[in-house]
Amino acid sequence: MIRQFELVERVKSYDPKADEDLLNRAYVYGLRKHGAQTRASGDPYFSHPVEVAGLLADMRLDSASIVTGLLHDTVEDTDATLEEIERLFGPQIAKLVDGVTKLSRLQLQSDDTKHAENFRKLVVAMSDDIRVLLVKLADRLHNMQTLRFIKDPEKRRRIARETMDIYAPLASRIGMERVKEQLEDMAFAELNPEGRESVVNRLQFLREHGRTLVPDICEELRAALKEAGIEAEVTGREKTPYSIWRKMRSKNVSFEQLSDIMAFRVVVDSVQSCYAALGALHGSYRTVPNRFKDYISVPKPNGYSSLHTGLHGPRGNRIEVQIRTRDMHDIAEHGASAHWAYKDGAAATEGRQYRWMRDLLDILDKAAGPEEFLEHTKLEMFQDQVFCFTPKGDLHTLPRGATPVDFAYAVHSQVGDTCVGAKVNGRMVPLRTPLQNGDQVEIVTSKAQTPSPTWERFVVTGKAKAAIRRYVRLKQREQYLSLGKSMLQKAFNEAGEAMTEKGLHDVLANFKQQSIDDLYAAVGAALVPAREVVHAVYPGLKSRPAKASADVVPIARARARLRDGGETPIDDPSIAVRGLIPGMAVHFARCCHPLPGDRIVGIITTGKGVTIHTIDCETLESFAHQPERWIDVGWQGSTSDHGNKYVGRLRVTVENRTGTLSSLSTVIARNDGNIINLKITNRSSDFFDMLLDIEVSDARHLADITAALRATPAINAVERARA
Structure with missing residues (x-):
């Protein structure tokens, strides 16, 4: 366990102005509060927050983050309170501790609403101050380092899966590649120990049969650069077992077929030297086709910048070379913590590398529930990226497979909602066209346009999916509401009673609805039967003999009347089938494929509204004993006027x-x-x-x-x- 003076000295080594008294007080407070508590390993519990603080110090974070690391478990696991922490250490640290405490039982592999809701809290907390995420990553890193001491194998797998699914991608998103690789590899060891062992054994075999291979390649690369007049620091390393395994699986190749198990890094003094070094290496060795990437001119969203190239390098080995400046290297290694900046105590998180976080907040605002939010957020975090430009040259980063509709929503939600067409590199293309790296995209909009539910079939970004679903939900509610009101009015008329707002308001609690509009919508969606509402308002009706007219549309009579041409006029425009978008409150049955000109009938379908069938559809027989679900509908206007x-x-x-x-x-x-x-x-x-x-x-x-x-x-x- 790191001792008190060692931690203080480690922080002051990179931040001489660090508040030594604050660090000492936090150390003593945490030690006293955790007291005799122990971990699964048998070590004193306080060894965990101290190690977390040490990891944060390795990231060169500020004193407030270090103190948060020392105190992050006190509120949950001891008798400490946030009020006490705020009094002793100030409101900023209390807020950070509170943010980390709320996430301590995060379990994301489950579909349970509670667990998805915890992830919503994570996004809200880290958007307010990203140091919450940095402390949480350090906490998870140390927990993974001690995972072997947990006896329950199911619990170990749950923690490893959640690490792989959420924390490693989040670390990557803020540019902390070293943390990401460590988290992935430790999770991989728990989730697939046999797979990791096989990769490790093969790497060990390579080391034994080529002990000087990496140093020799480094020396030859260094000599080639020196001959071109470029002074550079050249290092080499093996890729992690998990990254090798993932590449074997994605490319469906064996270990022996991989060409870039070894990665070499060239660090120079300036951007100009990066491109000069690239030219020198390309002049000395043959390049591997389609392996060059320029992340200097177009950095990754997390701020990562480097040149990547594949070479048939020294001794015929196929290698990957990364070329960067020292500042780029610092950011690549430490991500958000490498360019940490504060102004009046607030985190500077408004750069391009944090645009994804604002997108997550936008999804949070539009998602119907926590599970949907979690689904869309995973879409945002897990996919590879393409870089596309507006006609003015603004860069937008999207997941691979993104379409012009995704691009439109990335520009602005209103642009996405009103998108009618797109030009890619000056040529009109279908909205479902996948975008490629470097495409220039111009979105054509119209004030009359609204999002189409069919867009959801091909968009890939969580932001676009959330916006489209939100619009569909709003339109569905409008139609359910209008339809439900019409159905209730009809049910009350058939019962010979008046429908009043007071009567409906008095029975809202019976159906667990908050307002009369909610009740209308529930009836329209077939979640609440109209006749039950009538009986709730007028309980005496249950004892009366049913009138013959109470059967809304008995099947034989409905078919006879419709065959004779006696269609019921449509009083409510929401029931008109003309011009409605499929998949919303009124849709067409696939069993009979009704067409304008056919005689039709509507069936109330739970959660979907009205399903339109032809009057001779065999499926209608199954609804013969549910007359309350039948509705007379017809085609409005001349069938030739539909245009659909x-x-x-x-x-x-x-x-x-x-x-x-x-x-x-x-x-x-x-x-x-x-x-x-x-x-x-x-x-x-x-x-x-x-x-x-x-x-x-x-x-x-x-x-x-x-x-x-x-x-x-x-x-x-x-x-x-x-x-």
């Missing part, structure tokens, strides 16, 4: 001969149809049976295509499919 595309399904039998599929697709295209899916259901030597999903404007359009197909010689039979 719908999916019609055909069952087709074609002859098995050359050119048949060509004839089929040509006929459909000539009749303005678009095949979006084709499935062969049966095949023989003479005929093929298939299902075709075709985009059409209405039922008449599908009928025209059907007639044209029937007139085609190579097509044996065509009929509309209902499933």
